[in-house]
Amino acid sequence: xxxxxxxxxxxxxxxxxxxxxxxxxxxxxxxxxxxxxxxxxxxxxxxxxxxxxxxxxxxxxxxxxxxxxxxxxxxxxxxxxxxxxxxxxxxxxxxxxxxxxxxxxxxxxxxxxxxxxxxxxxxxxxxxxxxxxxxxxxxxxxxxxxxxxxxxxxxxxxxxxxxxxxxxxxxxxxxxxxxxxxxxxxxxxxxxxxxxxxxxxxxxxxxxxxxxxxxxxxxxxxxxxxxxxxxxxxxxxxxxxxxxxxxxxxxxxxxxxxxxxxxxxxxxxxxxxxxxxxxxxxxxxxxxxxxxxxxxxxxxxxxxxxxxxxxxxxxxx
Amino acid sequence: xxxxxxxxxxxxxxxxxxxxxxxxxxxxxxxxxxxxxxxxxxxxxxxxxxxxxxxxxxxxxxxxxxxxxxxxxxxxxxxxxxxxxxxxxxxxxxxxxxxxxxxxxxxxxxxxxxxxxxxxxxxxxxxxxxxxxxxxxxxxxxxxxxxxxxxxxxxxxxxxxxxxxxxxxxxxxxxxxxxxxxxxxxxxxxxxxxxxxxxxxxxxxxxxxxxxxxxxxxxxxxxxxxxxxxxxxxxxxxxxxxxxxxxxxxxxx
Numbered sequence: 170x171x172x173x174x175x176x177x178x179x180x181x182x183x184x185x186x187x188x189x190x191x192x193x194x195x196x197x198x199x200x201x202x203x204x205x206x207x208x209x210x211x212x213x214x215x216x217x218x219x220x221x222x223x224x225x226x227x228x229x230x231x232x233x234x235x236x237x238x239x240x241x242x243x244x245x246x247x248x249x250x251x252x253x254x255x256x257x258x259x260x261x262x263x264x265x266x267x268x269x270x271x272x273x274x275x276x277x278x279x280x281x282x283x284x285x286x287x288x289x290x291x292x293x294x295x296x297x298x299x300x301x302x303x304x305x306x307x308x309x310x311x312x313x314x315x316x317x318x319x320x321x322x323x324x325x326x327x328x329x330x331x332x333x334x335x336x337x338x339x340x341x342x343x344x345x346x347x348x349x350x351x352x353x354x355x356x357x358x359x360x361x362x363x364x365x366x367x368x369x370x371x372x373x374x375x376x377x378x379x380x381x382x383x384x385x386x387x388x389x390x391x392x393x394x395x396x397x398x399x400x401x402x403x404x405x406x407x408x409x410x411x412x413x414x415x416x417x418x419x420x421x422x423x424x425x426x427x428x429x430x431x432x433x434x435x436x437x438x439x440x441x442x443x444x445x446x447x448x449x450x451x452x453x454x455x456x457x458x459x460x461x462x463x464x465x466x467x468x469x470x471x472x473x474x475x476x477x478x479x480x481x482x483x484x485x486x
Numbered sequence: 487x488x489x490x491x492x493x494x495x496x497x498x499x500x501x502x503x504x505x506x507x508x509x510x511x512x513x514x515x516x517x518x519x520x521x522x523x524x525x526x527x528x529x530x531x532x533x534x535x536x537x538x539x540x541x542x543x544x545x546x547x548x549x550x551x552x553x554x555x556x557x558x559x560x561x562x563x564x565x566x567x568x569x570x571x572x573x574x575x576x577x578x579x580x581x582x583x584x585x586x587x588x589x590x591x592x593x594x595x596x597x598x599x600x601x602x603x604x605x606x607x608x609x610x611x612x613x614x615x616x617x618x619x620x621x622x623x624x625x626x627x628x629x630x631x632x633x634x635x636x637x638x639x640x641x642x643x644x645x646x647x648x649x650x651x652x653x654x655x656x657x658x659x660x661x662x663x664x665x666x667x668x669x670x671x672x673x674x675x676x677x678x679x680x681x682x683x684x685x686x687x688x689x690x691x692x693x694x695x696x697x698x699x700x701x702x703x704x705x706x707x708x709x710x711x712x713x714x715x716x717x718x719x720x721x722x723x724x725x726x727x728x729x730x731x732x733x734x735x736x737x738x739x
Binding site: 238239242262263264266267268269270271273274275279280281282283295298299300301302303304305306307308309310311313348349350351352353354355356368369394395402406411412413418419426427436437438444445447448449450452461462463464465466467468469470471474475477478479481482483 | 497499500503505510578579580583602603605606607608609610611612614615617618619623624625626627639641643644645646647648649650651652653654662663664697698699700701702703704705706708710711712713714715716717718720721723724725727728730731735737738739
């Protein structure tokens with residue numbers, strides 16, 4: 170069995186889950202594609218999952234109301250063992266890459282991290298992944314009765330519904346009490362499309378100038394063209410924008426169809442988070458900014474003048 | 487409490503990485519202590535300086551000879567002692583965690599600090615895998631850390647936003663930019679560091695073998711159009727860019 174741990178927001182599957190289904194189906198691994206849905210009150214998610222998977226395991230339990238690395242690792246390990254999974258696929262989100270290594274240790278399985286391609290031939294599993302701050306693409310290989318993989322978001326095409334309804338089974342999990350107590354939460358809500366799911370992203374860097382300019386220029390353009398909003402480390406550190414919008418080595422990794430960088434210089438750490446975007450568009454007043462080296466389209470100019478003109482022009486249609 | 491802090495020597499972020507045959511060749515590449523690990527070294531020192539009961543801070547590196555420089559940096563920053571497991575073997579994080587757990591037990595460490603993501607293998611797995619082997623809780627992507635009795639408190643980044651936490655010690659904490667500003671080693675401290683213990687171990691002592699093989703490596707650079715638009719007239723430039731995005735790249739409606 171191929172066990173995929175569904176990523177969802179409590180009501181809906183994340184795009185990453187559909188990507189993992191594709192990764193599983195195209196891998197050549199044998200056995201039914203099985204989605205494990207963990208959480209509390211997740212019946213709608215399980216129903217949606219049934220459209221994509223051969224079978225759905227539903228762990229709808231009060232102990233799963235809140236994500237915790239040790240709880241998730243224990244639950245996934247139990248299901249992998251009971252179902253004799255050959256391949257366990259976990260999302261390459263921050264949380265996924267936090268508990269997946271624990272699952273690998275518990276299962277005594279090799280772990281292929283952040284795969285952008287995946288193929289299985291019997292017990293041998295091969296993956297491609299980026300290394301050296303995404304400057305190198307390596308092919309890695311492991312062999313085992315079970316192999317644990319995380320799939321890099323945005324690397325596989327989202328699966329389409331199969332047209333049949335996968336069988337759903339309720340499962341009980343024996344999970345430990347969490348030892349890490351969450352004493353406070355700052356969750357940034359946005360009405361815009363999630364960064365890792367956006368086709369187009371408008372990102373602002375320090376060159377934007379201020380919090381106010383960020384709202385006018387970056388958010389203004391994003392809302393006009395229906396894009397997600399990103400920010401550089403410098404902008405987040407300056408307190409202009411929330412961490413959830415950060416793109417780069419210490420933030421999110423994105424690969425949208427179009428990445429529009431406004432006043433972004435293009436430090437290596439930033440490039441490692443967005444350098445795989447299909448089209449990169451840069452507007453910066455510094456013609457020497459490294460971002461132009463990776464740009465498909467570039468304008469050397471003042472964002473304060475060009476972006477308002479761009480918003481105006483985009484309105485006219 | 488003893489703190490174990492993990493370091494590695496990696497290519498500088500701005501350095502060019504090259505291949506020879508089908509693997510990465512670091513010969514001639516500028517290498518530095520991994521920035522993410524450096525925050526861990528600094529944090530260990532700050533915890534001690536802030537009055538937390540830290541008996542000793544030990545730095546550990548596993549890898550080829552060049553890693554000795556990362557340990558020298560850590561010693562010069564103020565770490566008490568260093569262990570270098572010298573090996574040319576490339577160990578995946580989950581295998582490496584077996585070794586780290588053994589060292590942590592031998593040293594009776596109560597806190598392990600390690601960078602949130604390695605700048606060479608782009609792996610985030612070592613902290614979590616080590617925590618699992620030791621049966622400890624872990625906090626990843628931490629940007630605030632305090633020791634309060636037999637617990638740690640602080641703040642760390644999660645999928646969306648961040649959380650404040652409280653967890654019992656012993657624990658593994660992964661570090662990142664924003665946690666602190668690492669100090670520069672002063673000349674007297676660099677001199678002093680030369681007298682500090684730097685123990686050399688072999689991989690055989692730990693009986694750890696890699697589970698993941700690297701089959702090949704390539705450097706793929708996506709060919710970019712590099713079409714530059716003159717920005718002198720903002721209206722003209724904006725119209726031209728929009729036209730290209732709509733009709734050539736076809737990325738916006």
